[in-house]
Amino acid sequence: MRLIQAGLLALLLFCCGAPASADVAVPALTGRVVDQTGTLSSSDQAELSRKLADFETRKGSQIAVLIVPTTQPESIEQFSIRVAEAWKIGRKKVDDGAILLVAKNDRKLRIEVGYGLEGALTDATTKRIIDEVIAPRFKSGDFAGGITAGAERMIKVIDGEPLPAPAAKSEWSGNSDVFEQMFEYAPFLLFGAVFFGSILRTVLGRLLGSLAFGGLITLGMWVVLSSFPVALLLGVIAGIVSLIGDAFGSSGGGGSSRSSGGSWSSGSSSSSSSGSFSGGGGSFGGGGASGSW
Known part of the structure; x- marks a missing residue:
């Protein structure tokens, strides 16, 4: 009897605790800039997306920006690596992707760096970008300016890193x-x-x-x-x-074929003005730095 009661108590505690520990879902990758907080104006998003797209065309590397209200109950580091694993920013086997993540309500941010960029965007370098470029602007309420300046500094650092040239893309081989x-x-x-x-x-x-x-x-x-x-x-x-x-048979009925579940890479959200965009298969290992403001 005591064993049954103990089991029921354990089940009750689990059921009560489970909803409180639910993790924040990783947002769909709808573009180079995904803002779930309405922090950036449509023009800010369009301009930043254009800069990131131009950078990818020229260098081959990918940078994505994600703004969420919170990552709780996870730490920003835990949530960020889940996003990196889901989005796969950067080229496959080159792993030259980076993600700038902002948890606005938590007042925390992180730069997650792919394996191939860890020699350029080192932990120390990303920490300086956060503390010296992004956080001061955030403290004054200039979120658009902080994110744009941070992305531009990341681009400048990656530009100095020798990486494979971007492959010539055509509509047949682009993705x-x-x-x-x-x-x-x-x-x-x-x-x-x-x-x-x-x-x-x-x-x-x-x-x-x-x-x-x-x-x-x-x-x-x-x-x-x-x-x-x-x-x-x-x-x-x-x-x-x-x-x-x-x-194969001339008596085929009226069965219908319906395609469903379009690719997440062809973003149609207001948070993206970059058209079709997807991660290139890059891998991450937890490199980068976090900060707050």
């Missing part, structure tokens, strides 16, 4: 995630071509129906993947499969 999603959607496209495509073939005729189906797939994948060449390729493949769909 490997797009091609991964191509294969992810392939089974749904095949299903749609055989079954949903048969409806269009019946209504419009075999050739015209297949062309219409391919066009619809191209338009839909363009919206989802934010890459017209890749979407066009998928549309052509879908149209061809639909054209020969009768070989």
Whole structure:
């Protein structure tokens, strides 16, 4: 009996304590600047995003800014590394990403540094950027100025670090995630071509129906993947499969194929004016520094 009572008491304590210890969810990466507090104006965000985008184009490294109300019950260091692991800022195997995180209500901030930048953005250097560049402006209420000045100083330091040149980007090779999603959607496209495509073939005729189906797939994948060449390729493949769909069965019903869950890399939030943006696969190990104001 005592064992049962002890078990019930332990369960009650766990249930009561669990909600209080819930961690803050990592925000979706909707752009180079993600502000969950409304601290930055839309023009401030647009200008900062432009500077960070220009820097990435020129240097290859990625810098992201995140402003949240609080990281409690976690420390800012714990929350920051979770963000870094989720966002994967910086190039894969180069690991040249950095995140400027501000917890406004906690009056704390941190610069999280990827492995590849730890030689330039050392713990001492990031601490000086926080204490000498960002925090004084925060104390006077100039959050936009502090964040912009801090990001500019980070850019200046990284510019002095020898890093691999940014790869020449094209719409075909700009983001490997797009091609991964191509294969992810392939089974749904095949299903749609055989079954949903048969409806269009019946209504419009075999050739015209297949062309219409391919066009619809191209338009839909363009919206989802934010890459017209890749979407066009998928549309052509879908149209061809639909054209020969009768070989798989001409009695296909009216099943519909629906793409869902668009990529987090194609941000459409007001916190981003940078269009499509994603982390490049960079890794972090806890380098950087924290501070307060």
